Amino acid sequence: MSEPAKGFVSFVSSGPGDPDLLTLRAARRLAEADAILFDDLSAGPILEHARPGADLVGVGKRAGRASPRQDHVSRLLVDYAATGARVVRLKSGDAGIFGRLEEEITALRAAGIGYEIVPGVTAASAAAAAAEIPLTRRLTARRLQFVTGHDVTGALPEELNLAALADPQATTVVYMARRTFAELAARVIAAGLPPDTPALMAEGVSTPEQRLTRAPLADLAAQLRDTPAGPAAPAIVLYGALADGPATEGET
Amino acid sequence: MSEPAKGFVSFVSSGPGDPDLLTLRAARRLAEADAILFDDLSAGPILEHARPGADLVGVGKRAGRASPRQDHVSRLLVDYAATGARVVRLKSGDAGIFGRLEEEITALRAAGIGYEIVPGVTAASAAAAAAEIPLTRRLTARRLQFVTGHDVTGALPEELNLAALADPQATTVVYMARRTFAELAARVIAAGLPPDTPALMAEGVSTPEQRLTRAPLADLAAQLRDTPAGPAAPAIVLYGALADGPATEGET
Structure with missing residues (x-):
């Protein structure tokens, strides 16, 4: 130094x-x-x-x-x-x-x-804090993993470790999730993760534009698939053994 | 709020x-x-x-x-x-x-x-920063995962997702690693992760007692197995597709 x-x-x-x-x-x-x-x-x-x-x-x-x-x-x-x-x-x-x-x-x-x-505060930590829930839980969410929604080409990576990403005992956080989350969700559901797995999308986390959306995995994926592309705040999505939280939808 | x-x-x-x-x-x-x-x-x-x-x-x-x-x-x-x-x-x-x-x-x-x-800065971020390396890399370390070295009983959890933990394309961070890392390393190596996978132990990260040790996975495990238990600074271990860094051993 x-x-x-x-x-x-x-x-x-x-x-x-x-x-x-x-x-x-x-x-x-x-x-x-x-x-x-x-x-x-x-x-x-x-x-x-x-x-x-x-x-x-x-x-x-x-x-x-x-x-x-x-x-x-x-x-x-x-x-x-x-x-x-x-x-x-x-x-x-x-x-x-x-x-x-x-x-x-x-x-x-x-x-x-x-x-x-x-070092600093990563978006996953801020998103969970905004939803007033922890990212890990002692008995049900003992592994925490972060991935991005796209590789260098801008697409969802071809090779995904589905044994890791479809694990109901983990909390998974997808950074830069907006464009490819529907596709990722389809693949982890096909790999065995229940469609009603809890999920949370955090847009513009910690900014005045912050918006939290809680929904089952398949519903959130459908919602993102049906949203027209365009300029929007960055979005991350958490799914897995998420704790219940008071935040269901809305802004802080 | x-x-x-x-x-x-x-x-x-x-x-x-x-x-x-x-x-x-x-x-x-x-x-x-x-x-x-x-x-x-x-x-x-x-x-x-x-x-x-x-x-x-x-x-x-x-x-x-x-x-x-x-x-x-x-x-x-x-x-x-x-x-x-x-x-x-x-x-x-x-x-x-x-x-x-x-x-x-x-x-x-x-x-x-x-x-x-x-929310705040987690130890993994501070450990990588101390070693002057990123936790993820665009082409080789696209998934980042955090686990703990022990469950509620104090032992390494019986059920481990080895497909996730032995993935050479991920960076894995083991919190509270000191007592059980040798056992975890043995299991991921048995599951196919090469014994010479790069690893980094960070003890007392960001404190005056900080010590960083870089070694191949199997060597670091052996070193931890042979260290007598006792009071010591908390240790986390990173392994996987780690970037090369200037820090090989020593204190900052």
Whole structure:
């Protein structure tokens, strides 16, 4: 965690969106940064922690679109750090969970630039908290697993570990679930998971747009299948041995 | 999130141990609390965020011991809240992940006392950040799963989903791994996971006692099997398609 003269990059986890869910360390890194490179999802009120005069650089990618720009982001990171700047690379949720850090870390190492990762609150934790339920339960939900709704091509991955994903004794969280959840649900139901398995969708979790929907797995899948595509808040879906919670639908 | 006259309980995630990894909301809840009920793991410097005069009540349980005291903790929570106090129930890591909230939530609901869950940084995120690696990788580690090393009896659960746990395409994180990891490793290796699968043990993550050990799965298991039991910092183990990282052994 030494800071070489040639600059330093902090991969800072922004948490799910509410600036109140930044860690103390993340808030301090933002306040001290000379430059902040941020994705679409992590922008907004979180950037109010930046000091006046810091460079704020949007480098957002859209889910499912091929990203010729990844090279560009890595180069930008290296270029900023090479000026001796304190650079924050802001990532939504926990940077280490589906944050796609590999390419950027590889580029920094190749350039001999030091970095750190500041861990944060992942969307699954925030979604369960918003629904006032735990993610695990001692007797019925002892395994917790996170997957994404699409691979690099933007589609649901062909190869799924259905023995893992159709396990009624686990809580499964699907990140970036909106476009492919109906297909995923059909496959886990075909693999034996009951269609009435409890499920919860959290859209825009911890933001003013937050919306929680509780429904049986098959119903939630049908609802997502019938919703026209379009711009919408990011959605994650939890299913499995979910605890009952007071939240059934609505906003907080 | 309305606060009824009869008091209110915030389940506050303390993060892995370093007070710097509290969220802004968690720090504020601690500073405003009339009473804080904490476990062993989450004590220490984090409690310095409490206001002078707040009741600090240790209700720690030891891993693996049957807990006749759970009823006691639930009653204490209800009793404190019933006085109209703002009560914080501090939980290490993310409260919703292996935080055993069910009994306490059930007791609060039965007593008609409101509560909220403040999400936080789970140990897995902090361990990967300390090792300077992401928990997931786009092509090789697309599923991330968390399990505990023991069930309510303190032993490794009899029924394990080995198709899930021996999957080389996942990153698996075993919480409370110290006593039973050797047995778990033997079972996943018998189920087909290569013995040289990369693994990382993180002890006392984010605390001054932090120690990271990187070794092939079978070697790490042997090392844990040969270590005499005794008081020691909590240990979590990550294995699977782990990224290479600069951290091989030592302290930060």
